[in-house]
Amino acid sequence: MSNAPVRPLSPRRLAGSLISPVALRLEMVVLLAVTWELVAHYAVTRIGTSGEPIFPSLEYLAKDSFLQMSNYWSGGWGAPSPGNGGTQTYLGAVLALASASFASFGRLFAGVGLGFVLGVVLGLAVSASKAARSVLSSPVHFLRMVPFLALAPLFEVWFGKSDIGAIVFIGYGSLVVTFVGIVNAVGLVPAVQLARARTEGATRRQIYRWVILPSIVPAMRATILVIIGLGWTLDVAAEMLGAQSGLGVIMEYALRFAYTGRVILVSFVYLVYAAASFYAVQWLTGWAIRWHPSQAKARRRRRFSVKPALALK
Amino acid sequence: MKTARISSQKSEDSDSSQAANISAGRTTGALQSLGDRAPNADVRLDAVSVTFMRSNGDRVTAIENVDLTVKTGELLCVIGRSGEGKTTLLNVVAGLVEPSEGRVLVGEREIHGTGADRGVIFQGDAVYPWMRVADNVGFGLRVKGVRRPERERVVDEYLELVGLSHVAKSWPRELSGGMRSRVAVASVFANDPEVLLADEPFGALDYVTRRRLQGVMLDLWQRTGKTILFVTHDVEEALLLATRIIVVGGGHVLDDRPVNLARPRDEEVLASSEAVETRRRLLSYLGLEPGAGSAVGQTNE
Amino acid sequence: MQAASTVRAGNSHSRVRGILLRLAGVGVLLGFWQLMAVLLPPSRLVGPWNAVSDLVHHYNNDPLISFFGFSAAGYGGLMYFTVRNVIVGVAVGGLCGVVGGVALARTERTRAATEPALVTLGTVPILAVMPLFVIWFGVASYTSVILVALYTTILLAQYAMRAAENLPPIYEARAKTCGARMGTRVIRVLVPGVMPEILGGLRVALAFSWGLEVFAETLGAPSGLGQGIQILSNTDNVQGILAIVLLIAAVALLVDALLMAAARLLFRWR
Ligand SMILES: Nc1ncnc2c1ncn2[C@@H]1O[C@H](COP(=O)(O)OP(=O)(O)O)[C@@H](O)[C@H]1O
Ligand SMILES: [Mg+2]
Numbered sequence: 032m033s034n035a036p037v038r039p040l041s042p043r044r045l046a047g048s049l050i051s052p053v054a055l056r057l058e059m060v061v062l063l064a065v066t067w068e069l070v071a072h073y074a075v076t077r078i079g080t081s082g083e084p085i086f087p088s089l090e091y092l093a094k095d096s097f098l099q100m101s102n103y104w105s106g107g108w109g110a111p112s113p114g115n116g117g118t119q120t121y122l123g124a125v126l127a128l129a130s131a132s133f134a135s136f137g138r139l140f141a142g143v144g145l146g147f148v149l150g151v152v153l154g155l156a157v158s159a160s161k162a163a164r165s166v167l168s169s170p171v172h173f174l175r176m177v178p179f180l181a182l183a184p185l186f187e188v189w190f191g192k193s194d195i196g197a198i199v200f201i202g203y204g205s206l207v208v209t210f211v212g213i214v215n216a217v218g219l220v221p222a223v224q225l226a227r228a229r230t231e232g233a234t235r236r237q238i239y240r241w242v243i244l245p246s247i248v249p250a251m252r253a254t255i256l257v258i259i260g261l262g263w264t265l266d267v268a269a270e271m272l273g274a275q276s277g278l279g280v281i282m283e284y285a286l287r288f289a290y291t292g293r294v295i296l297v298s299f300v301y302l303v304y305a306a307a308s309f310y311a312v313q314w315l316t317g318w319a320i321r322w323h324p325s326q327a328k329a330r331r332r333r334r335f336s337v338k339p340a341l342a343l344k
Numbered sequence: 345m346k347t348a349r350i351s352s353q354k355s356e357d358s359d360s361s362q363a364a365n366i367s368a369g370r371t372t373g374a375l376q377s378l379g380d381r382a383p384n385a386d387v388r389l390d391a392v393s394v395t396f397m398r399s400n401g402d403r404v405t406a407i408e409n410v411d412l413t414v415k416t417g418e419l420l421c422v423i424g425r426s427g428e429g430k431t432t433l434l435n436v437v438a439g440l441v442e443p444s445e446g447r448v449l450v451g452e453r454e455i456h457g458t459g460a461d462r463g464v465i466f467q468g469d470a471v472y473p474w475m476r477v478a479d480n481v482g483f484g485l486r487v488k489g490v491r492r493p494e495r496e497r498v499v500d501e502y503l504e505l506v507g508l509s510h511v512a513k514s515w516p517r518e519l520s521g522g523m524r525s526r527v528a529v530a531s532v533f534a535n536d537p538e539v540l541l542a543d544e545p546f547g548a549l550d551y552v553t554r555r556r557l558q559g560v561m562l563d564l565w566q567r568t569g570k571t572i573l574f575v576t577h578d579v580e581e582a583l584l585l586a587t588r589i590i591v592v593g594g595g596h597v598l599d600d601r602p603v604n605l606a607r608p609r610d611e612e613v614l615a616s617s618e619a620v621e622t623r624r625r626l627l628s629y630l631g632l633e634p635g636a637g638s639a640v641g642q643t644n645e
Numbered sequence: 646m647q648a649a650s651t652v653r654a655g656n657s658h659s660r661v662r663g664i665l666l667r668l669a670g671v672g673v674l675l676g677f678w679q680l681m682a683v684l685l686p687p688s689r690l691v692g693p694w695n696a697v698s699d700l701v702h703h704y705n706n707d708p709l710i711s712f713f714g715f716s717a718a719g720y721g722g723l724m725y726f727t728v729r730n731v732i733v734g735v736a737v738g739g740l741c742g743v744v745g746g747v748a749l750a751r752t753e754r755t756r757a758a759t760e761p762a763l764v765t766l767g768t769v770p771i772l773a774v775m776p777l778f779v780i781w782f783g784v785a786s787y788t789s790v791i792l793v794a795l796y797t798t799i800l801l802a803q804y805a806m807r808a809a810e811n812l813p814p815i816y817e818a819r820a821k822t823c824g825a826r827m828g829t830r831v832i833r834v835l836v837p838g839v840m841p842e843i844l845g846g847l848r849v850a851l852a853f854s855w856g857l858e859v860f861a862e863t864l865g866a867p868s869g870l871g872q873g874i875q876i877l878s879n880t881d882n883v884q885g886i887l888a889i890v891l892l893i894a895a896v897a898l899l900v901d902a903l904l905m906a907a908a909r910l911l912f913r914w915r
Contacts, residue, residue, distance in 0.1 A: 056758065056761050059758055059759070079780070165663055165666035166667070166670040168667060169667050170674035173674065173894065176897045176901065178893055178897065180772070180860040181859040181860070181871075182890060184874050184878040185887070185890065188689065188878065188881065188883055188886070189690075223467075223469070223470045226464070226466065227466060228483075230438055230458045230462065230463060231535055232460025232535075241483070241487075245472070248474065260767075260768050268860055271776075272863075283776075285776075286864075289780055294776045294777055294780060298773045302769040302774075305769040305773075309768035322473055322515045323473065324517040
């Protein structure tokens, strides 16, 4: 309100603004950073076998470790390759990280996209027939219980250390999760909503298009958010076990020589990418469920919290 | 004996004559008066029985050998205690449940499965949350392939009639329970069925809202002259609405009587000796002695 | 899919049919596997029967595994390590997560401060910090336990927080009006109220932890099925890998079934 009276900043109001939800979130971040720095400078100051601190401080990560990323740049675009005798440059570091990120994101989106589309199509097809659902229920339950991560070496045997292998691996996990989610969601469409469509004369196709599909949109969105998280995990696994490019490859090299700083830096990058893609997808798909009753409440609460996405359901 | 199954057959509206009839003939004119409606929309149940199989293997006969004819334009109220077969009776007519024995006719046709000629206002909330109010009301027309301009015209008309024009573009979650019920009522009337079936549609609403919706329902019935089967557990609601009341109990029609009270049925009419007598009989069928409100504990049921 | 959800077609006829269809499903899976095994060379895939017999033969003794000097001599010993780590990790993490989540949910401010952090943590691939743990804690048996426990803590704290939030406040209010003290309210109302939802989280955590543990083991561990897979894949022994994957799946299914059975006993009121 523009004509609200301007109140003086009383100590009480100052205290209040310090514990407002947004402030609290910022304070959490600051608290974490300060704790990290204290640990790095005073608690764990040991130097590891690689000559790097075991618990590097944030400024070490930002300066030294980041610069060392240029070691993974193979030259070109105006940045020399340190591997071939060039100097370490910040440009090289940025380029190395960018090209690795590009490879990782490409695999992730290809795999998750493929798995999701196939999962939705198969899930809807199977939902249409009770017999098909019965036949597939036990195999799918079994596949769901075979830990995806334990399968990584198999995919490596099948597809070699290739991009295709990583994409199929990510796609497989996304497919199974999506399929289960879709079949489940279709089963949960309230009977009365289907009955209404029938009494209004809708054909089977019309029911699918206008009743079943829209009513499972929230479940689809939840599924996408879950498989984004799962996809990143499988991506890390695939890249660490064997890939020619990507963040995981850098991580694997760094781990082999116990370059703590670089391992932590790449972990951070992964964490940031995963969280960012999660929130981006959540934001981008929000409009698709704007009709949902939960949205009224969510809108009221948005100031206070983000909706929890329970990962890997 | 066959056991009933919830019919999963698709609707039988293969003849597109309905669609034609709706888009062409059906205008505001259709809303005018009883006299215009010539088509025979009598509902006839012919020795209908429905037996369910419970999951523990027990058989339950929800309705047994029922013969019933509902004349075109009648507003028949079905009352009865809970679990006595009211919903089943309605679902058989709707085509949601196939009779184990006997047959159901609308006009001269025997019906199988659901069809847009019989509209249902459901006991639960069947308003689609992902469609705005106007789209909800226009759903049946869209199913029939009615073009958008015509659809919008009809939807506007019915939203106006139930007093919801101002929320046409809202999401159902933004409405109160009573408003959602009005959406359900408008949806069914907009679809212009021959027969309208309502299963305790206002059961979950507060008294004032219920009274207002009963008014809306009566108004639409008087304008359109539809055949209506209205299930309720509320004797007062039946007295207010019905041209005829049947009592269902144990799967049978226990009582069947016309209600010739004058309209509008205000307090005076509902206090007339005829109304009092009807109420007394209905209540005794439900196992309640009239005037025994202070002795609830003494009733046998 | 239609209104059928209101009806249980429960006669014995359809029940038999359902069982037959399920069996057919198992047949379809095995048949598909066998078919692919016939089409692909044994260096890529072997049939289910070969995998199972490999499992049986090497359960107690596998020369390769003994050669690498693990305390375990066969798959069975490796499995013991993995199962122990997962159960300890999930139990410790579950306890921390539930207690922490419920406690944090009790006041609006702590929830507002911690929930976004938890949600964000829940979205990230926890696997990415495993290399760090390997550096910090070395190739020890508890390194992967820490990873599993951390993952479970984050997940269950979210579940617990949401469960406590979803519990209708009137439940606790009613207990209060009956004069119940804080301790009674927590034990009699809050904990039973949130438990069913938490159980769902526990199942998810458990299911994912098997993979997490096994993958962590492949990165470095003194024993475990993950190390077994690592050794076998170094020698391109597909049959052995498949046998171990089957073993993991069987254990995961069994533990999940036990958890569900326990839950059915505990939550009969549901
Ligand atoms: N789908 C069904 N499966 C098994 N029994 C049913 C089913 N539907 C109704 N019944 C049984 O039929 C009887 C009548 O039910 P219903 O018609 O719903 O009663 P009302 O609507 O009068 O309360 C009840 O005993 C009920 O248990
Ligand atoms: Mg009923």
